[in-house]
Amino acid sequence: MASNKIVKGALLLTLAGLISKILSAGYRIPLQNLTGDIGFYVYQQVYPILGIAFVLALYGFPSAVSKIAVELKSEGKLLSFTRFYVPVYLILLGINMALFLFISLNADALARWVGDENLNHTYNLAAFVFLFIPLSALLRGAFQSGFHMKPTAYSQIGEQLFRVAFIILVAYFVAYHGGELYDIGLAGGIASIIGMITAIIILGLFFIKYKPMQKDTYAIPWNYYLRTILIFGIVASLNHMILLVIQFADTFTLVPSLMEYGLFQLEAMEAKGVYDRGLPLIQLGAVLGSSFALALIPAISKRNIESDTKTFYKHIESSLTFSFYIAAGATIGLIVIFPEANMLLFQNDKGTNALRILVVAILLSSLAITALSILQGIGYMKRTAGFIFGAFFMKWVLNQILVPFFGINGSALATVLSLGALCVISLFELKRKLPGLLLFTKIRWGTFLTASCVMVLFLVVMDMVVVHSEFHSRTALLIYVLTIICIGAALYIIILLRGRAFTEEELSMLPFADKLIRLHRRN
Template sequence: MKENHTNQLVKGALWLSIAGLLSKILSAGYRIPLQNLTGDMGFYIYQQIYPLLGIATMLALYGFPSAISAVTTKELTLDKRLTWNSFFAPIFVTLCMVHFLLAAIIWISAPLLANAVNEPSLMSAYRLTALVFLFIPVVALFRGVLQGMYQMVPTAVSQIGEQLVRVSIIIIAACLVAFSSYSVVWIGKAAVLATFFGSCMAAVILAVFYLKERGKPQLLPQSSENKFTIKPFISTVLILGIVAAMNHMTLLFIQLADAITFVPQLLEFGKGNIEAKELKGVFDRGQPLIQLVTVLGSSIALTLLPAISKEKLKREKSNVYTYVRTAFLTGFYIVIGAGIGLLILLPEINRLLFQNEQGSTELRVLMLSIVFATLAIIGSTVLQGFGYIKRTALFIAITFIIKWIGNLLFIPILGMMGAAVATVCSLFCLFLLIMFEIRRKLPELHISRTIQWKSLFVAVGMLTFYVCIWKLFIPEIWLNSRLLLLIYVIAVSLSGSILYFMFILRMQGFTKRQLQLLPKSTLLLRLAEKRNKR
C-alpha cells in the first residue's frame, strides 16, 4: 500500500509540474497581446489589479490545499473517515472565516488603496476583487482533500482549465477595449471577472473528480455522531496554508510593491500623472520576461527536488547532496545563458513583443534579477523539502519590505531605473538569505565549488560573441517588420542556446552522474561523450 501511494505521489508530482509549467507559460504569454491591444496604459491598469488576484490564486492553488492535504493524509493514516461533521465542515468554516475577513478588509480599504496608487477609478475593481476571495474556500477544500488522497490529477486539470478560462476572458476584454468604446479602465474589472469565472471552472472540474472518489470507504459517513469543532484545524490550516502560499509569492510581492509605490514616487521624480502611469506599463513589460525565464530556469532543476526530504538526508546523504547540487547547477547554467541572451537582444525582443524599444535600458537592468530570482526559487524549494517552510516565508516577507523601501529611496532619484535597481537589490537579498540558510542547514553542500567556472566563462564568451556577430552583420532595415524580427529572434535564440549548452557539455560543465539525473540523460551523455573522463 505504501509503495502504491509513493507511485501515485511521484506520478502526481509530475502532473502538477507539467500543469504548473503550462499555466505559468500561459500566464506570461497572454500579457503580450494584452499590452499590444490596450497599450501601456491598459497594461498598467491590469498590473495594478494583478498582484491581489495573484495572491488569491496562490492561496487557492498552493497555500490552503497544501495544508488541507497534510491534514487529510494524517487523518487517513490514522484510519479515520472524512465525515462532514468532524472534517469537512470545520475546515470549510475555518476557510470561510479567514476569507470573509480578507474580503471585508479589501472591500473597506479599496478607496484607500485606489488613492494610494493615485488611480481612484480602480476603486470598484479593487472592491470586485473581494468577491474572488469568497470563492477560495470551495476550490481549496476540494483540491486539498483530493491531494491528501494522493489524487494530484484533479488539481493539475483544474489548474489548466482555470487558466484557459481566465486567459480567454482577458483577451476578449482586451479586444473589446481595443475595438469598441469600452474604457481602458474596464480591463481591471475584466481581470477580476476572469479570475472569478476561472475559479468557477476549477470548482466544477474538482467537483466532478470528487464525485468519482465519493464512493471510497474513507469518504463514506460513519454511523456514530462526530462532534463539530474547528479548534484542531485552525493552527494547521491557517498557519501552514498562509506560509505555504507565501513561498509561491516572491514575484507577486515584488509586483505588489510596484503597484502601490511606483507611480506616486515617479510623480516625485517629476513625471506627469499620465506619463508616470504609462511608464509603469512600460516597466511591467519585464514581468512576463522574468516569469518565463525563471520558469525555464527552475522547472528542469525542480524535477530533481521531489527526491529530497529530511528522512532521505539521514539515510542517503551523498545522493541527496548530488540531487541538490545538480538542481542548482542546472538552474544556474540555464539562467545565465538566458540572461546573457536577454541582455543583448532586449531592444529587439522589446520591439517584437511590445511594438517599440521604450524602456530597454531599464529593462536590461531589471533582467539581472532573473539570476537571483531563479536561484532563490530553487533554494527555497530545497529548504521546503527539508521542512524549513516558515523560514523561507519570513525571507520573502523581508524581500517585500526591502523592495518597498528601495522604491521609496531610488525612484524619486533615478526614476524608472530606480524601480529596476530596487527589484534587483531585493531579490539579491533574498538569494543571500536563502543561501546563508542552506549553508547553515547543509554545511557540506558547497554549491559554488560545484560550478565549473572555466566551462561557464568560455560558454558565456562564445554566446556573447555569437549573438553580437548576428547583431553586427544583420542590417537594421531587414528587421523593419515584426515577422522578420520574430524569425531573427527565434533563429538567434535557438542557435545561441544550442551553442552555449554544447560548450557547457563538451567542457565538463556537468559530471557524468549529474547528467544521468537530468531529463533526456541519454542524449546529454551522448553529446558530452568527447569530453575527458572525470
C-alpha cells in the same frame, strides 16, 4: 511504488505549473499590444491581488488541507464529510471572507493609496475572487493527500485557459470597439472568477469519479485545523509569491514615486506600464530556471537526512546547479537581445535600459526560489516566510529612495537589490542548516564561461550583421529573434553538455534524457 507515485505526481504538477506560467506570462504581450502601456498599467495594478488569490487557491491552502488529511489518515481516521470536509471548508470560508471584506470595504482607500482613484471599482470586484477559493482549495487538498495530482494539474490549466481567453477578448473589444481602458482591470477580476469556477467544475468531476470521502465519527480538532490552515497554508504559499510580493510593492509605491521624479500622473502611469513589460519575461525565466531544479526536490524532501546524507546533499547540489545554469543563460541572453525582444513583443524600445537591469532578477529569483523550496522541504517554513517579507519591505523602501532620483531605472535596481539580498540570505541559511552542503562547487565555471561567451559572441555578431538592416514587418523580426534565441540557447546547452557540466544521473531525470546523455558522452 509510493515513492514513484510521489515523484510522478510532483513532475506532473511541475509540468502543469510550467504550462500555466507560460500562459500567464504570454497573454500579457497581446494585452499590452492591444491596450498600450496605460491599459497594461491598469491590469498590472490589480494583478498582484488576483495573483495572491490564485497562489492561495493552488498552493497554500491545498497544501494545508493535504497535510491535515494525511495526519488524519495516519491516525486511522477517514475523510468524513461532517468531520473533515465541512469544518475545513468553514474555516477556509471564514479566512477568505475576511480577506474579501477587507479588500472590498477598503477599495476606495486602496485606490487612493496607489495614486489612481479610478481603480476603486476594480479592487472591489477583485475581492470577490477570494470567495471561490475555499471549495477549490478543499478539493485540491483532499486529492493531493491521496497522491491524486491530475485533478490539481488539469484544473490549473483549465483555469488559466479560460482566464486568459476572457482577458484577451476584452482587450480586443477595448482596442477595436472603443471600450474604456479601466475595463481591463474589471476584466481581470471577472476572468479570475470565471477561471475559479472552471477549476471547481473540473475538480467536481474528479470528485465524482474518485469519491475521496468515507463515513467516520471522531471529535473535530478545530484548533488543529485552524492553526494548520492559517500558519502552514499561508507560509507554504509565500514561496510561490516572491515575484508577486515584489510587484505588490510596485503597485503602491511606483506611481507616487515617479511623480516625485517629475512625471505627471498620466506619464507616471505609462512609465509603470513600460516597466511592467519586464515582469512576464522575468516570470518565464524564473519558471525555466527553477522548474527543472524543483523537479528534483521531491526526491530529497521525503528522505531522512540522517539515513542517506550523501544522496540528500547530492540532490540539493544538483538542484542548485540546474537552477544556476538555466537561469544564468536566460539572463545573459535576454540582456543581449533585449532591444530586439522589446521591439518584437511590445512594438517599441521604451525602457530598454531599465528592463535590462530588471532581467537580472531572473537569476536571483530562480536561485532564491530553489533555495527557499529546499529550506521549506526540510522544515524551515516560518523562517523562509520571514526572508520573503524582508525582501518585500526592502523593495518598498528602496523604491521610495531610488525612484525619485532615477525613475524606472531606480525601481529596476530596487528589485535586483531586494531579490539579491533574498538570494544571499537564503543560500547562507541553507548552508548554515546543512553544513556539509557544497554550494556551487559542482558548477564547472570554465565550461559555463565558455558557453556564455560563445552565446554572447554569436548574438552580438548577429546584431552587428543583421539588426541594423531595417525589418519591414513584425513577422520578419519574429523569425529573426526566434532563430537567434534557438541557436544561441542550443550553443549554450551543447557546450555545457560537452563540457560535462551535468552528470548522467541528473540528465536522466529531464525530458529528452536519451538525447542529452548522448551529447554528454561525446568527447
